Each structure stands twice: as C-alpha cells, then as structure tokens.
Amino acid sequence: MDCLFCKIANGEIPANIIYRDDLIVAFDDINPQAPQHKIIIPQKHIATLNDIHGEDNELIGHMVYCGTQIAKQLNIAKDGYRLVMNCNANGGQTVFHIHAHLLGGRHMEWPPG
Numbered sequence: 379m380d381c382l383f384c385k386i387a388n389g390e391i392p393a394n395i396i397y398r399d400d401l402i403v404a405f406d407d408i409n410p411q412a413p414q415h416k417i418i419i420p421q422k423h424i425a426t427l428n429d430i431h432g433e434d435n436e437l438i439g440h441m442v443y444c445g446t447q448i449a450k451q452l453n454i455a456k457d458g459y460r461l462v463m464n465c466n467a468n469g470g471q472t473v474f475h476i477h478a479h480l481l482g483g484r485h486m487e488w489p490p491g
C-alpha cells in the first residue's frame with residue numbers, strides 16, 4: 379500500500395522509532411511543533427478516525443495508553459502534554475493513516491488554531 383506511515387511501520391522509510399510492539403509504532407515527528415513531538419500509529423492501516431470500527435477499540439485504547447507511558451518516559455507527564463488526533467480537512471489531517479500526536483515540553487494554547 380502506498381502509505382507513508384505503513385512504510386515507516388515496515389521499515390521501508392526510516393524514522394527515529396522510539397517504541398514498537400505488535401500493535402503500534404511510535405517515532406519522532408519530522409517537523410516537531412513542540413520540544414517533544416512524537417507520532418503514535420497503529421501497525422494496521424486505518425485511513426481516518428471515520429474508519430475506526432468497534433473491533434478497533436482495544437487498539438485505540440492501547441495507542442492512548444502507550445502515549446501516556448511515553449509521556450512519563452519523556453518526563454513531560456507531570457507538567458502536562460497534548461495527545462491529539464486530526465481527522466480530514468477541517469481537522470488538519472495530512473497523512474491518511476491514523477496517528478496520535480504526543481506534544482509536550484511547552485505550554486499549549488486553547489482553543490487550538
């Protein structure tokens with residue numbers, strides 16, 4: 379499949395991978411928007427949040443849980459961080475393989491731009 383994040387997951391395209399297990403891969407964002415900016419993806423190709431089905435509940439929960447564990451390892455958990463998923467044009471999604479952004483190391487504004 380011609381998908382950037384599938385290729386990162388299977389090693390065809392290099393990335394600084396910080397965590398991997400049977401279900402997910404986490405790596406540095408190539409264009410960091412904060413002192414810490416990691417991307418967490420499922421190994422399974424799912425194009426957008428609209429394409430998640432009930433059978434994926436455990437997978438999505440695992441992505442979120444791993445995000446919290448990575449935040450603790452990066453020492454950004456206590457100060458706080460943002461774990462976000464963008465969907466389609468209005469959400470600002472540019473890579474169509476679902477992913478969570480883990481952003482930390484600075485104060486985040488709300489509402490987002």
Ligand code: 5GP
Binds near residue numbers: 382393405406471474
């Ligand atoms: P989106 O805008 O879809 O929510 O987020 C896509 C993210 O993927 C962006 O933050 C972008 O910087 C990151 N990204 C795009 N291409 C690459 C790449 O080739 N390698 C890595 N590590 N990150 C990428």
Ligand code: ZN
Binds near residue numbers: 379382384385
């Ligand atoms: Zn994919």
